Amino acid sequence: MDRFRVGVIGCGRISAVYKSAFSAMLDSLDIVIAVDKVRERAEAFASAFPGCIASDDIEDLLRMNLDAVHVLTPHFLHRCHVEACLEAGFNVLTEKPIATTIADGESMIQTAERTGRQLGVIFQNRYIEGIQEARRLIGQGALGELRGAWSHLAWHRPPSYYQCDWKGSWEKEGGGVVIDQAIHSIDLVRYLMGCPVEEIQGHIGRRILTMIEVEDEADAAIRFSNGAVYVFSACNYFIENSPIRVCVEGEKGSVLLTESVVDIVLEGQKPYRIDPSLDPGDGHVRYWGNYHAVQIRDFYSRLRAGEKVPVDPRDALRTLAVVLGIYESGKNGEVPVRPGYI
Numbered sequence: 092m093d094r095f096r097v098g099v100i101g102c103g104r105i106s107a108v109y110k111s112a113f114s115a116m117l118d119s120l121d122i123v124i125a126v127d128k129v130r131e132r133a134e135a136f137a138s139a140f141p142g143c144i145a146s147d148d149i150e151d152l153l154r155m156n157l158d159a160v161h162v163l164t165p166h167f168l169h170r171c172h173v174e175a176c177l178e179a180g181f182n183v184l185t186e187k188p189i190a191t192t193i194a195d196g197e198s199m200i201q202t203a204e205r206t207g208r209q210l211g212v213i214f215q216n217r218y219i220e221g222i223q224e225a226r227r228l229i230g231q232g233a234l235g236e237l238r239g240a241w242s243h244l245a246w247h248r249p250p251s252y253y254q255c256d257w258k259g260s261w262e263k264e265g266g267g268v269v270i271d272q273a274i275h276s277i278d279l280v281r282y283l284m285g286c287p288v289e290e291i292q293g294h295i296g297r298r299i300l301t302m303i304e305v306e307d308e309a310d311a312a313i314r315f316s317n318g319a320v321y322v323f324s325a326c327n328y329f330i331e332n333s334p335i336r337v338c339v340e341g342e343k344g345s346v347l348l349t350e351s352v353v354d355i356v357l358e359g360q361k362p363y364r365i366d367p368s369l370d371p372g373d374g375h376v377r378y379w380g381n382y383h384a385v386q387i388r389d390f391y392s393r394l395r396a397g398e399k400v401p402v403d404p405r406d407a408l409r410t411l412a413v414v415l416g417i418y419e420s421g422k423n424g425e426v427p428v429r430p431g432y433i
């Protein structure tokens with residue numbers, strides 16, 4: 092397939108990242124329809140692509156002949172939008188989290204299997220060059236046995252961030268700082284650790300952003316099947332978006348991500364640093380990073396090659412299971428839980 096006919100559902104904040112990624116791929120993509128329930132948002136997105144139709148009705152998209160659709164809608168709508176597209180015969184790349192419940196995620200995977208279409212989930216930070224190198228080193232055993240991990244996220248979300256019709260609610264956002272922001276850290280640690288999570292002891296709280304229903308802070312001890320314990324902490328009531336940090340430690344070395352930079356220490360070698368090739372702040376909100384474009388390119392090159400598209404929805408569902416495990420344990424008085432999907 093030389094060219095792909097592409098649709099987008101959801102033209103809110105994150106759609107700016109897709110607009111610039113698509114603009115650099117017009118040699119192989121035709122962006123033919125943009126849908127948002129707020130028509131002006133669809134029109135603003137569509138105006139960047141000659142011939143692109145804007146609509147406030149997903150049915151207009153479902154009637155078209157498309158190769159792929161990007162789902163950028165609120166978390167609780169991912170299942171219905173993804174499944175409608177798969178049923179219509181389109182391949183789908185959806186934003187994280189795959190869904191808000193395991194049952195929804197499983198249903199989406201089954202729909203993809205039954206329709207024979209592909210479903211991928213965005214976890215763009217896996218594509219950071221230093222993370223790719225860390226995964227390669229860990230796979231080769233260069234860090235020895237993995238002993239532990241930690242991640243720390245201290246970000247700033249003002250009350251105005253929650254003044255919309257879905258953020259800040261258990262039903263629609265599915266949680267707060269863990270499912271929306273810190274899910275990326277959890278996904279990276281899982282990606283690097285490379286083995287199942289066996290037990291989670293979590294705590295969640297609402298300390299500063301008291302106008303919302305969901306948590307604004309959380310921490311957890313997450314034990315993997317190799318015995319390594321992952322110390323997780325996150326809040327979104329800090330005064331600024333401080334650089335996210337994720338560290339994995341082995342008996343012979345460690346890798347430390349700070350925003351998009353990775354520092355690698357290996358026994359008997361000079362420590363070294365892998366800088367990102369992309370400017371993380373290039374035209375976008377800095378803490379989103381700039382790796383959506385890389386994953387989107389990978390999505391289309393895999394589709395073209397007839398290979399499985401990234402990120403495997405089963406793997407994305409395992410990351411969601413850790414998020415939900417932190418919630419379950421936190422709500423049950425920090426009682427340790429096993430994740431519901433491994």
Ligand SMILES: NC(=O)c1ccc[n+]([C@@H]2O[C@H](COP(=O)([O-])OP(=O)(O)OC[C@H]3O[C@@H](n4cnc5c(N)ncnc54)[C@H](O)[C@@H]3O)[C@@H](O)[C@H]2O)c1
Pocket residue numbers: 100101102103104105106126127128129132149163164165166168186187188213215255271379
């Ligand atoms: N990967 C990342 O780093 C990253 C960063 C930000 C957001 N996201 C994800 O992107 C998704 C959207 O987040 P956002 O911040 O852009 O939210 P947003 O609220 O700004 O945008 C959502 C858009 O969907 C539209 N919408 C809602 N219901 C609809 C429907 N039934 N039909 C058509 N359109 C509908 C809304 O009008 C809105 O424009 C979420 O899944 C979020 O987690 C990912």
